[in-house]
Amino acid sequence: MNHAKWAIMNDSKWAGPLKACGVLCLSAALLCGCAKIEKEQQSQKTGSAPASGNQTTQNSKAENGPSQAPGEADKLAVRNNAASLLYDLLGQEKNVSKILLIKKKAPAFDKLIKDISKTADDEEKQLDQFAKDNPAFDLHQMKLPPGEAATREAQSKAQEHAILTAKDQTFEFDLLLAQAQALDYASHLAGVAAENSTIPGEEREFKALEGDLHGLYMQAVAQMCAVPRITGRRDRDSKKKPRT
Numbered sequence: 001m002n003h004a005k006w007a008i009m010n011d012s013k014w015a016g017p018l019k020a021c022g023v024l025c026l027s028a029a030l031l032c033g034c035a036k037i038e039k040e041q042q043s044q045k046t047g048s049a050p051a052s053g054n055q056t057t058q059n060s061k062a063e064n065g066p067s068q069a070p071g072e073a074d075k076l077a078v079r080n081n082a083a084s085l086l087y088d089l090l091g092q093e094k095n096v097s098k099i100l101l102i103k104k105k106a107p108a109f110d111k112l113i114k115d116i117s118k119t120a121d122d123e124e125k126q127l128d129q130f131a132k133d134n135p136a137f138d139l140h141q142m143k144l145p146p147g148e149a150a151t152r153e154a155q156s157k158a159q160e161h162a163i164l165t166a167k168d169q170t171f172e173f174d175l176l177l178a179q180a181q182a183l184d185y186a187s188h189l190a191g192v193a194a195e196n197s198t199i200p201g202e203e204r205e206f207k208a209l210e211g212d213l214h215g216l217y218m219q220a221v222a223q224m225c226a227v228p229r230i231t232g233r234r235d236r237d238s239k240k241k242p243r244t
Contacts (some may be wrong), residue, residue: 008206014047029175044067079149079196085141086189087127093120093182096175099163112219116179119216123209137202169227183217 097117100110130137144152159178166174187210194206 003125055196075196075198076136079193080138081143082196083127084139084141086115086186086193087124088187089143089182090120090124092116094124105172109172109223112223116216119212126205134199173224173227176220176227180217180220180224183220184212187213
């Protein structure tokens with residue numbers, strides 16, 4: 001890699017957007033991991049020794065509040081976990097358009113990336129408002145195990161390097177692929193949050209966000225399929241001029 005590329009990578013003003021692009025390549029495996037955590041927590045609750053009558057009543061009031069049934073508390077826990085993961089992802093996605101300051105591409109490509117950033121920024125603000133209006137709406141419940149957190153960090157660095165050093169159609173394809181994966185995951189997170197929301201306004205907002213993110217996902221897939229890309233050494237070699 002030449003000195004110019006390393007200079008861009010190490011420049012602090014690009015650190016945010018470049019890291020954002022790296023984190024975008026998240027897969028649905030994370031959702032499965034979080035579901036596994038919830039399942040294990042529920043299993044632990046089921047297998048634990050019963051508490052005394054007074055302790056049970058106190059715990060119920062502390063966790064559920066005076067007007068919440070145990071089932072509602074479980075739904076809120078799932079909603080907060082999904083909303084927290086979604087909030088973290090939106091915080092990364094809102095910066096993805098900044099990569100266009102480094103690499104200029106076709107208008108349709110630019111528009112899609114900017115639309116993704118704007119949607120993420122708007123919805124991140126909406127989640128912030130939900131948290132302000134509702135004390136039970138907690139956006140700090142990601143609950144990632146240390147192995148998953150370390151894997152995400154390693155994946156972020158690898159994707160950051162790949163996108164930064166990619167050229168031409170390879171850059172478009174790689175960034176669109178990362179966006180498609182992130183948008184698909186985010187839309188499912190919004191759907192889970194909607195299913196477990198107990199306030200109608202929150203449920204409607206999450207459902208609308210699920211639809212918006214899925215629509216952007218379909219656009220990313222369509223553009224990705226239209227990008228001509230040299231994908232292997234054999235393809236690259238076939239385009240080389242024969243030796244004379």
